[in-house]
Amino acid sequence: MTTSAPHVAIIGAGIGGLAAALRLSHWGCRVTVLERHAGPGGKMRTLPTDAGPVDAGPTVLTMKPVFEALFTDVGLHLDEHVTLQTEETLARHFWRDGTVLDLMSDPYQSVENIARAFDSNAAKEFSAFCAQTKILYDAFDNPMIRTSEPSLGDLALTVAKSPKLLRAMKPLSTLASSLSQSFSDPRLAQLFARYATYVGGLPAHSPSLLSLIWQAESQGVWHVKGGMHQLAQNIEKAARGFGAEFIYNAHVTRIETQDGRICAVQTDDARHMVDAVLFNGDPNALRSGLLGPAPETAVDASATNPRSLSANVMSFAAIPEGVPLAAHNVFFAQDPKTEYAPLAKGQQQSDPTLYICAQDRFGGSTPIGPERFEIILNSPPTDEKTPPSEKEKEQCQTLILQQLSHFGLSFSPRPTASTLTMTKDFAQLFPASHGSLYGRTPHGMMAAFKRPPARSKLKGLYLVGGGTHPGAGVPMATLSGQHAAAAILSDLIST
Known part of the structure; x- marks a missing residue:
């Protein structure tokens, strides 16, 4: 020693x-x-803008008890060090056909919103999906997430004790195929298929077990003041x-x-x-x-x-025009059947789904003047060791802004290509990644x-x-x- x-x-x-x-x-x-x-x-990470520092990394905080335990275990209190505020609207979702859906911290309100945006059958399917993912989350929280070294033996024992758990797992299904069975409307399947990207995967190649991510999110989304x-x-x-x-x-x-x-x-x-x-x-x-x-x-x-997905991230300040944004927003690709096909081949999508964090709209606020934004576009990993060229950045900027223009969303001033952190940039920021x-x-x-x-x-x-x-x-x-x-x-x- x-x-x-x-x-x-x-x-x-x-x-x-x-x-x-x-x-x-x-x-x-x-x-x-x-x-x-x-x-x-x-x-x-954060980056500077005219409206103040903007988040350029994770924006969603779930599983608050994890952070409470971190401070409590060392004799401190989380709320004396960090202010966490809950979000009533978990995320606002947009489709090209004009459909808008808010998923809420109140599960009953989410069911009502789905019935209103889609139909009563979709609401019933959503309720069944919530029940199924709760079974998965409750079953695997301790033997998989909380344990330091998960074992196949412990997993098999957990499953053996509950036959309904095996049915909920759908071990032979991918997330994409499982969701297509759970939802009649492909738009809802598209929504929850996106959860695979939260951990760097593609829905058609990730296990259906990843649907339990929804349960973690449904239990609460917070933002850090x-x-x-x-x-x-x-x-x-x-x-x-x-x-x-x-x-x-x-x-x-x-x-x-x-x-x-x-x-x-x-x-x-x-x-x-x-x-x-x-x-x-x-x-x-x-x-x-x-x-x-x-x-x-x-x-x-x-x-x-093999490696997980990367992202191209745009961080900037501007005034949004044309779309009523929440704090967390998802703008979906036109065709859910083909949106991930390019990523599976190591190529950039031409019709991607985009996530936008409107950082100054947390708590339901509607700011006046320039706001801070982070836009995330999934991208494949790279073996190249050089920084992205100006042409690559401009192409990515054009793709993002054109995709949002299909929904009627624009920004003033128009964010430049210099606001992008691309896959090649992340490769340099985090060696061998x-x-x-x-x-x-x-x-x-x-x-x-x-x-x-x-x-x-x-x-x-x-x-x-x-x-x-x-x-x-x-x-x-x-x-x-x-x-x-x-x-x-x-x-x-x-x-």
């Missing part, structure tokens, strides 16, 4: 690394967080209060071992002797040798490949078991973040921080 207090280096200050830093520092570990960027948050980045900043502040040290603009070049165990971390200008390392980056960076030869075999190849924002793809029934757990194959090296179990998304990455911190503490105590 390096000192009487074990020294843990955390590489990366994404939400998973921050959550682990808070827990480990509270438990008495000496924690040093090394982050190659200028501040905390990882993919939870001041923007999502406030969550990262305040977790960092709380960890500092327990003695954690944060070093930014620190490029880690090498993880060193001695006698088969982690012993040190090397940056461009310093060497840190450690008892354990927690890696909060894409696990593929380890396999790619970006941190030296020692951790190259710490993670199986199947745990990092290929631009993928969710780590390994969720395709296939066994995908959930292929994500790496907190413990790697190399003694003293642990993993955290959206590329590890239990998966992508802010709550899941936060839970991975809990799993990783517990594993580190347990192993250090036993050592």
Whole structure:
């Protein structure tokens, strides 16, 4: 051991690394967080606009109890550090035929809205879908999401105890095929098929089990007052209060071992002797040798490949015209049968679905003057290592704005191509990620078991973040921080 207090280096200050830093520092570990960027948050980033900083990463916060537990477990209170406000309208959905549907935090209101926008049969199918996804969520929350290392044995035991669970799982169906059976109207199937993209997958290749994402969202959507980045900043502040040290603009070049165990971390200008390392980056960076030869075999190849989807993200301030927006908005592709076909071939869609976060409309507000927006367009990962060209950015900008013009939505001033962060940009921001924002793809029934757990194959090296179990998304990455911190503490105590 390096000192009487074990020294843990955390590489990366994404939400998973921050959550682990808070827990480990509270438990008495000496924690040093090394982050190659200028501040905390990882993919939870902001960019400047004339209307103030705009979120350029995750915008939806679900599973509030995960964050309450993070603070409660270290003797703090979430509401004393971050203000979370619930959204009555979960999301507003638009189709080209003029149909508009608001899904609400009140389930009965959602049923009424569906009956009004579609028909009573659609409302009945939605109610049945909600009941089915609740069965899945309640069954798999503990043995899959909350556990540190899910096992097929535990899953089989869970299913064996409840025959209705097997029917709800539809293990031989993809999300797309399952939804086509659940909904007569293809527009509702299209709506919930999009949930596969929340974890970087395609509906026709992802397991039907991903429908339970709706249940997590239906239990509440919150926004962070001041923007999502406030969550990262305040977790960092709380960890500092327990003695954690944060070093930014620190490029880690090498993880060193001695006698088969982690012993040190090397940056461009310093060497840190450690008892354990927690890696909060894409696990593929380890396999790619970006941190030296020692951790190259710490993670199986199947745990990092094939890659998940990426995105092209437009972040800007402007005045919207032509469409009554909510805080969260989805504008659907014209043809749900073909919209994902290009992505499956590694190509950009020509008729995509677009998500828009109107950051200043949280809480039902209707701002006057320029507002902050984030628009997300799904895109395939990339093997290219060069930044996007001006032509590529202009083509992407044109695609996004033309697609929205079909719905009558425009912005003044018109956002420029410079407001885009594209797949190639993400590939450079997050090394060895290929631009993928969710780590390994969720395709296939066994995908959930292929994500790496907190413990790697190399003694003293642990993993955290959206590329590890239990998966992508802010709550899941936060839970991975809990799993990783517990594993580190347990192993250090036993050592």
